Amino acid sequence: MKLLISPRDEQEALEAIAGGADIIDVKNPLEGSLGANFPWVIRRIRDITPRELEVSATIGDLPNKPGTAALAALGAAVSGADYVKVGLYGVNAYHEALYLAKQVVRSVKTYKPSIKIVIAGYADAYRINAIDPFKIPHITSEAGADVAMVDTAIKDGTSLFDLWSLEEIEGFIQDAHGKKVLVALAGSIKKESLPLIQDLGADVVGIRGAACEKSDRIQGRITRERVQELSNILHKTAQTKIQV
Secondary structure (H helix, E strand, O other): OEEEEOOOOHHHHHHHHHHOOOEEEEOOHHHOOOOOOOHHHHHHHHHHOOOOOEEEEEEEEEEOOHHHHHHHHHHHHHOOOOEEEEEEEEOOOHHHHHHHHHHHHHHHHHHOOOOEEEEEEEOOHHHOOOOOHHHHHHHHHHHOOOEEEEEOOOOOOOOHHHHOOHHHHHHHHHHHHHOOOEEEEOOOOOHHHHHHHHHHOOOEEEEOHHHEHHHOOOOOOEOHHHHHHHHHHHHHHHHHHHHO
């Protein structure tokens, strides 16, 4: 399982790299759960990130505006992102979500087919009137995207595990894998939950808060020590599974 860490600037990115992150995910937490950063920040972080590491970029907790989404996605792609993450925030109808996702896929894949598209829903969708997150694997597959993701929209300390049962998380993962798409889990994930997420079979775990000082995703900053601790937990869990 890959460890995705979400820095907001170059210094945080360097800390994430030094700590052993697998994917450097450029975002701006001041703009929301999947808040978009500026194109030049994405480009600078891509430039300082070793080529063997992947860079992803969020393009926002998006309204139901497919043209805006497609243009923003292309901007992230041109800026050097290997993954483009789309938050289906202001979309609550299946056909609208699928249409928006398809336009993002078309925009990015026409430019560079190897770039992966991440379609993200929210485990707390009922709090923001967003689309049912359990439909995300199907939307991802139907749109020709690559990764189905679930996060939390409202960052008040409520985690994915507070909102979904283990059976629901496992069902989401199995549904996505059955449709041949990868799975990313996020949403105020704590370090204690990492072994369980790995055991459930997720492909990527996304973290910002737990990698920051005092676990504060807004006021705190990412430190290499915290990232290293998270990375060590994942490697230890993986080694234990191999030995078993």
